[in-house]
Amino acid sequence: MQLTFIDRSEQRYVVVADRGMSVMQAAVENLVPGILGDCGGACACATCHVHVDPEWMDLAGPPSEIEAQLLDGVLDLRPTSRLACQIVVNDSLDGLVVHLPESQI
Amino acid sequence: MSTVTVIVGAGQAGCDLATALRQHGYAGRIVLIGEEDAPPYRRPPLSKTYLSGDTAEEALYIRPRAAYDKQDIELRTGVRVTAIDRAAHTVTLGNDESIRYDKLALTTGGRPRRLPLAGADKPNVHYVRTLADINRLREQFRPGRRLVIIGGGYIGLEAASVGIKKELQVTLVEALPRLLARVTGPELSGYYDGVHRRHGVDIRLGAGVEALEGGERVESVVLQDGTRLPADLVIVGIGLVPNTELAEQAGLEVDNGIVVDLYAQTSDPDIVAAGDCTNHDNGFLGRRVRLESVPNASEQARVAAASICGKRVPHAGVPWFWSDQYDLKLQMVGLSQGHDRVVIRGSMEADSFAAFYLKDGVVIAVDTVNRPQDFMLGKKMVAARLVVDPAALADESVALKSLAA
Numbered sequence: 001m002q003l004t005f006i007d008r009s010e011q012r013y014v015v016v017a018d019r020g021m022s023v024m025q026a027a028v029e030n031l032v033p034g035i036l037g038d039c040g041g042a043c044a045c046a047t048c049h050v051h052v053d054p055e056w057m058d059l060a061g062p063p064s065e066i067e068a069q070l071l072d073g074v075l076d077l078r079p080t081s082r083l084a085c086q087i088v089v090n091d092s093l094d095g096l097v098v099h100l101p102e103s104q105i
Numbered sequence: 106m107s108t109v110t111v112i113v114g115a116g117q118a119g120c121d122l123a124t125a126l127r128q129h130g131y132a133g134r135i136v137l138i139g140e141e142d143a144p145p146y147r148r149p150p151l152s153k154t155y156l157s158g159d160t161a162e163e164a165l166y167i168r169p170r171a172a173y174d175k176q177d178i179e180l181r182t183g184v185r186v187t188a189i190d191r192a193a194h195t196v197t198l199g200n201d202e203s204i205r206y207d208k209l210a211l212t213t214g215g216r217p218r219r220l221p222l223a224g225a226d227k228p229n230v231h232y233v234r235t236l237a238d239i240n241r242l243r244e245q246f247r248p249g250r251r252l253v254i255i256g257g258g259y260i261g262l263e264a265a266s267v268g269i270k271k272e273l274q275v276t277l278v279e280a281l282p283r284l285l286a287r288v289t290g291p292e293l294s295g296y297y298d299g300v301h302r303r304h305g306v307d308i309r310l311g312a313g314v315e316a317l318e319g320g321e322r323v324e325s326v327v328l329q330d331g332t333r334l335p336a337d338l339v340i341v342g343i344g345l346v347p348n349t350e351l352a353e354q355a356g357l358e359v360d361n362g363i364v365v366d367l368y369a370q371t372s373d374p375d376i377v378a379a380g381d382c383t384n385h386d387n388g389f390l391g392r393r394v395r396l397e398s399v400p401n402a403s404e405q406a407r408v409a410a411a412s413i414c415g416k417r418v419p420h421a422g423v424p425w426f427w428s429d430q431y432d433l434k435l436q437m438v439g440l441s442q443g444h445d446r447v448v449i450r451g452s453m454e455a456d457s458f459a460a461f462y463l464k465d466g467v468v469i470a471v472d473t474v475n476r477p478q479d480f481m482l483g484k485k486m487v488a489a490r491l492v493v494d495p496a497a498l499a500d501e502s503v504a505l506k507s508l509a510a
Binding site: 025028029031033036038039040042043044045046066069070073074 | 124127128147149150167168169172175176399400403404425427429434436476477478480481482484485506
């Protein structure tokens with residue numbers, strides 16, 4: 001599965017992820033800067049905030065209740081905001097594009 | 106010859122430090138050395154879903170082994186560093202191999218404080234820090250067994266919660282008059298006391314342990330008041346001792362942790378340190394502190410990596426912590442010690458509330474249970490050192506967001 005991360009300066013990071021891995025893990029393993037994942041994917045910290053590209057929003061789906069509550073406190077919250085640790089890579093997400101916010105904390 | 110950074114300790118801090126070096130564009134050789142056999146893994150689930158058997162070992166790995174090769178990080182596991190020679194800029198490994206470094210990072214973590222009693226080394230006495238600890242514990246963690254937990258901190262309470270889930274008979278002994286005494290206020294202690302009792306934990310407060318009795322195995326835990334608690338197994342969770350011996354032997358400044366500044370720099374300009382093993386200057390708190398926490402380890406590791414790369418990034422994050430017990434998600438931000446007022450928002454009875462700790466009107470810490478949104482807003486309040494009207498904080502008809510802005 002291929003994932004693309006685009007930062008605020010339009011720099012693109014294209015990474016290959018395995019099925020079943022979270023988008024946060026894929027970012028961290030491939031040294032994509034700006035995704036911290038401090039709680040290790042426990043949905044406890046909101047330091048892996050991304051803006052899902054609008055074209056992918058339907059496939060990525062909406063945040064869960066707990067995730068939405070955490071997102072409520074992030075910087076630069078948008079309708080496309082998700083926590084990358086809660087998006088699990090599957091076949092339908094091959095090619096997924098997400099945008100990185102300015103800052104996680 | 107390219108430069109070499111050696112990282113001693115392959116836990117969360119060591120792993121994050123290695124990664125952050127590459128993210129900063131560090132092109133030299135990176136050697137990450139850990140004494141455990143497994144590649145760097147996440148410890149928080151050890152006392153939670155790994156103990157319960159709901160998480161597999163591989164799922165704890167921060168990244169698969171192959172990912173280290175990909176980043177050109179030499180991961181050496183199952184080997185100890187036995188000495189540091191600062192003058193020669195070398196470390197010596199347990200197999201007598203010696204590795205030269207230009208920069209050295211100490212991310213040596215800590216080890217569980219041992220119970221200073223005879224019998225504490227028997228095969229049914231357990232500690233909670235490593236995969237090996239839990240693998241050994243899990244074999245004895247069976248329904249119906251009588252589990253005595255010594256220590257009412259996070260480790261003890263999380264173990265109690267898993268014990269109940271796995272249908273053990275759980276007794277928890279705490280020497281102080283309340284649970285979580287070191288890390289939170291009496292309100293939260295009282296709340297968690299109620300939660301655990303409701304789930305069937307037999308809690309003994311103000312109960313010092315006098316002796317461990319038995320033959321080959323501990324058969325009962327004897328309290329100072331003479332009470333004998335029969336035990337099939339015992340878990341000890343009475344704190345962490347920072348691993349500072351290497352630093353001490355190398356003549357670095359050590360004082361309840363390896364002493365580092367705001368930039369994770371030790372008293373030697375070529376040595377940084379990060380994580381549970383450090384006594385560090387925290388820019389937010391404005392004082393020295395030693396923290397046992399993953400978020401702190403990760404942040405400080407990034408700071409240390411920046412220092413190695415010649416960048417000055419201060420370590421100034423607001424400390425935060427989390428703990429999962431039963432179906433309760435506890436998230437804490439800030440350090441509540443020294444507060445002069447507590448405001449509860451929400452309902453303890455409904456297991457959904459936030460406790461705000463104020464000092465001179467300033468929000469210095471927030472503990473939330475099942476309220477991630479309040480946690481996130483609380484984080485902002487604490488970071489901003491916000492002065493908030495206590496009445497408004499307690500009033501759920503006032504949106505917290507309007508107060509955090």
